[in-house]
Amino acid sequence: MKILLPVDGTYLSLHEARFALQLMRSGLQASLLLVNVQEPASFYELVTAREPELIEGAALEAGEDLLASTAALLRDAGVPFESVVAQGDPAQAILDLIGEHHCDMVVMGTRALGPIRRMLERGSTSDRLVRNSPVPVLLVTPPLDADAPQ
Template identity: 70%
Template sequence: MKILLPVDGTELSLHETRFALRLLQDGLRASFVLANVQEPASFYEIVTADHPQLIENAALEVGEDLIAPSALLLESAGVPYETAVISGDPAQAMLELIEIHQCDMVIMGSRALGLIRRALEGGSTSERLVQDSPVPVLLVKPPPPVEAVEPE
C-alpha cells in the first residue's frame, strides 16, 4: 500500500507521521509519499524576477526542508518513502499527487478553521480532499493541548 502523507514541518505534521508509524507497528505494510505543497509564485514575482527559475528552486528547497523532520522519523524506523514538493492549490495538488504516485490512501491532519476563514477559503483542505479524493482519506485529530503546570 502506498500512502500520501502531506507534511509541513509543524509539530502537528510530526504527530500525523507518528500516527502513520503506529499503523505500521500494528501490522500495516506500506510505503509513503511525503508531500509538501508550496504556494505558487505570484504574477508580480514571476514578472519582476531576473531569474524566475530561482523562485521555483527556492520553493522546492523550502518544501524539502519542511519534509525533513517527517523524513527523519521514517528513516529512523526503516520505512520506505519518497518525497514530492509541488506548488498550487493544496487540495488540487494532493489529488494530482495521488494520481502521479498511484497512492492507495491519504493520511493527513485536520485543523479547525473558524467560520469566516472556512467561508473565504471554500472549506478546509482536508474537507475538500475527503470530498474529491478517489482513495480513502484518514484524518488525524490534533493531539490535545498540553496544559501548562503552574509552579506552586
Template identity: 70%
Template sequence: MMKILLPVDGTDLSLHETRFALQLVREGLKASFVLVNVQEQATFYEIVTAQDPALIENAAYEAGEDLIAPSARLLTEAGVPFETAVASGEPVNSLLELIELHHCDMVLMGSRALGPWRRLIEGASTSRKLIDESPVPVLLVKPPQDR
C-alpha cells in the same frame, strides 16, 4: 503494500501525523509513504520581477524539502520506506495530481480544525475538499488534545 500520501509542512502537527502513520506500521500495516509538501505558487509580480524564474522554482523546491525533512527523519529512523515530492499550486488540486502520479491507495493528513468564523470566511478546509474529491480514502488525524 499500501502506498500512502502523507502531506507535511514541518510543523509539530505534521510530526504528530507522521508518528500516527508510524504507529499504524508498528501495528502491522504494510505501507510505504509519499511525503509531500505543497508550496504556494509564485505571484504574478514575483514571476515578472524575477531576473531568473528558475530561481523562484528552486527556492520553493528547497523550502519544501526543508519542511519535509523532520518527517523524513522519523520514517528513516523507523526503517519505513518513503519517497518525497514537492508541488506548487492550489493544495487540493496538487494533492489530487500526486495521488494519481504516485498511485497512492490512501491519504493520511491532519485536520486543522477551523473555527466557525474562519470556515464561513474561507470556505471548506483543504482536508474537507480533499475528502470530497479524492479517488482514494482520506484518513484525518486529529490534533493532539491538551491533557
C-alpha cells in the same frame, strides 16, 4: 499499500507521521509518499524577478526543508518513503499526486478554521480532500494539547 502523507513542517505533521508509523507497526504493510505543497509565485514575483527559475528553486528548497524532520523520523524507523515538493493549490496538488503515484490512502490532520476563513478558503484542505479524493482519507485528530510541540 501506498499512503500519501501531506507534510507542512509543523509538529502536527510529525504527529500524523507518528500515527502512520503506528499503523505500520500494528501490521499495515505500506510505504509512504511525503508531500509538501508550496504556493506558486505570484504574477508580480514572476514579472519582476530577474531570474524566475530562482523563485521555483527557492520554493523547492523550502519544501524540502519542511519535509526534513518527517523524513528523518521515517529513516530512523526504517520505513520506506518517497518525497515530493509540489506547487499550487494544496488540495488539487494532493489529488493530482494521488493518481500520479498510485496512492491507496491519504493520512492527514485537521485544523479548526472559523466559519469566515473556511468560506474564504473554500473549505479546509482536509474537507476538500474528503469530498473529492478517489481513495480513503484518514483524518488524524490533533493531540490534546495542540499548542505545544511534542
